[in-house]
Amino acid sequence: QGCHYTSKTYRQLLWRFGIKQSLSRRGNCHDNAPTERFFRSFKTEWMPRSGYQSFAAGVEAINNYITGYFNRYRPHQFNKGLSPQKAEAEYFKTYNEVASFS
Incomplete structure (x- = not known):
């Protein structure tokens, strides 16, 4: 919530480009x-240092990272080393097993 993010000039620029600003509550760094x-993972694991050749190439690479790697294969510490898709499958497997005993 620094002055550069709350300045009138900056907020007007966001408005002009149709960007909705999101600021967390003061003192709450955990929101984002x-x-x-x-x-951080995307920039260090996937994004080339020199950027992308074109906007379309960037869109394709970002989509490949999110849907092709990040969700399918990349292990996540929060998910006990499982990818998001595997963790979700495990959750629903457990949920269905518990539900079937009811």
Whole structure:
């Protein structure tokens, strides 16, 4: 919530481009932690240092990272080393087993 994010000039620029600003509550750094962690992983694991050749190439690469790698294969510490898809499958397997005993 620094002055550069709350300045009138900056907010007008966001408005002009149709960008909705999201600021967390003062003193609460945990609001954006999952998003910040995702972008850290993306930048260090996938994004080329020199950027992408074109906008379309960037869109394709980002889509491949999210749907092809991050969700399917990349292990996540929060999920006990499982990818999001595997963790979700395990959850629903357990949920269905528990539900069938009811």
